[in-house]
Amino acid sequence: MRIRKNAVITGVGGYVPETVLSNKDLEKMVETNDEWIVSRTGIRERRIVNDANVATSDLATRALKKLLQDGDIHPDEIDCVIVSTSTPDYVMVSTGSMVCEKAELKNAWGIDTNAACSGFLYALTLGASMIESGRCKRVVVIGADKNSSIVNYKDRNTCILFGDGAGAVLLEQTEEEVGLIDSFFRTDGSGKENLIVTAGGSKYPASQETLDQNLHYVRQDGRVVFKAAIQGMTNTCREILRANDLDIKQINYLIPHQANLRIIQAVGEQLNLTDSQVKVNISRYGNTTAATIPLCLWDFKDDFKYGDKLLLTAFGAGFSWGATYLKWGKLRGK
Numbered sequence: 001m002r003i004r005k006n007a008v009i010t011g012v013g014g015y016v017p018e019t020v021l022s023n024k025d026l027e028k029m030v031e032t033n034d035e036w037i038v039s040r041t042g043i044r045e046r047r048i049v050n051d052a053n054v055a056t057s058d059l060a061t062r063a064l065k066k067l068l069q070d071g072d073i074h075p076d077e078i079d080c081v082i083v084s085t086s087t088p089d090y091v092m093v094s095t096g097s098m099v100c101e102k103a104e105l106k107n108a109w110g111i112d113t114n115a116a117c118s119g120f121l122y123a124l125t126l127g128a129s130m131i132e133s134g135r136c137k138r139v140v141v142i143g144a145d146k147n148s149s150i151v152n153y154k155d156r157n158t159c160i161l162f163g164d165g166a167g168a169v170l171l172e173q174t175e176e177e178v179g180l181i182d183s184f185f186r187t188d189g190s191g192k193e194n195l196i197v198t199a200g201g202s203k204y205p206a207s208q209e210t211l212d213q214n215l216h217y218v219r220q221d222g223r224v225v226f227k228a229a230i231q232g233m234t235n236t237c238r239e240i241l242r243a244n245d246l247d248i249k250q251i252n253y254l255i256p257h258q259a260n261l262r263i264i265q266a267v268g269e270q271l272n273l274t275d276s277q278v279k280v281n282i283s284r285y286g287n288t289t290a291a292t293i294p295l296c297l298w299d300f301k302d303d304f305k306y307g308d309k310l311l312l313t314a315f316g317a318g319f320s321w322g323a324t325y326l327k328w329g330k331l332r333g334k
Helices: 024-025 034-041 056-071 095-102 114-133 189-194 206-211 220-243 263-271 289-299
Strands: 007-016 018-023 045-047 080-086 108-114 138-146 164-174 179-187 193-195 218-220 252-254 309-316 320-327
Touching: 007 056, 007 114, 007 179, 007 289, 024 034, 024 220, 034 252, 034 263, 045 095, 045 164, 056 080, 056 164, 056 289, 080 095, 080 114, 095 108, 108 114, 114 138, 114 164, 114 179, 114 289, 114 309, 114 320, 138 289, 138 309, 164 193, 179 220, 189 193, 189 206, 189 220, 193 263, 220 320, 252 263, 252 289
Parallel strands: 080 108, 080 138, 252 309
Antiparallel strands: 007 164, 018 045, 138 164, 179 320, 193 218, 309 320
16 A cells, blocks of 8 residues: 655744834825724734845745754755745846855755745645655745835835735655645636736836836735635635545634735635634734745644644735645644
8 A cells, every 4th residue: 555645844934024014104104094904904014124135035044044943953954945935036046046045055956936925835835746756855935025125105005915024834754644635726817917016027127117107016906806815715725625525624724815804704704614713913914925824834833733634725916826735743843
């Protein structure tokens, strides 16, 4: 009988900048107020990089170093680093390679992926595949974004939503009945105009015209994204449950992308989950894009017990969305 070798999370790390941008701070920048922001998003504050020399790779590196420190892991043990980000340091040089350099990972190679807010889940599946195939023994998957670099702080519709941060997990192989079990993903490119940074790529390279039109900032149609996110996240979670012959009552926790508290609550309600089963930290960090799910895993890691069944789900630009089912293992150093 062939024993399935799963990829299991054995380490978690996170990092958010020290500078807090509160709703009260935003009241001084755009026409908005704390009550309006909280009632519509659930966000009270977000963390923002206040040093122009700090890039996404620095956020990712600090999350990775926290993971290594807490798990008593030597940098030479890491084989590969996958960084999911929408805000890479450079267009041509991968952020993953920068992280390997800054964290002094001598034996690792690094790459980037980009599926916006869904990116961490996509990257997690790629990392798990490397572990399951035996090509790598230890893979670090990082979700990191310096959203302040693409936010227009004169646009009250978007500047209230986003924060900066990074979260990282370590994947290793196990023959125990824990680890990543299944994923279900979908994309729909026709939704791209509803959540996008228009310029800066090969279609609309940087020019004076793109700068004058503020096309290098994120923009979104909130109503379209709101509806699509609830539907996409709920449906992919149901697909995972069906494919694995699971009842929602068997799920211990839902770890949703932290984009909007009303979206999170709607998904939880449609899945018939209690508030205590749905992990939420959006009030403190805002939407950190690819970092939201790993930051949740980092924040709430002490709540998860060996064998707990977790559903992770996200929705982001692209449109991209999906869900991952895993059983929690044992963290190094615990």
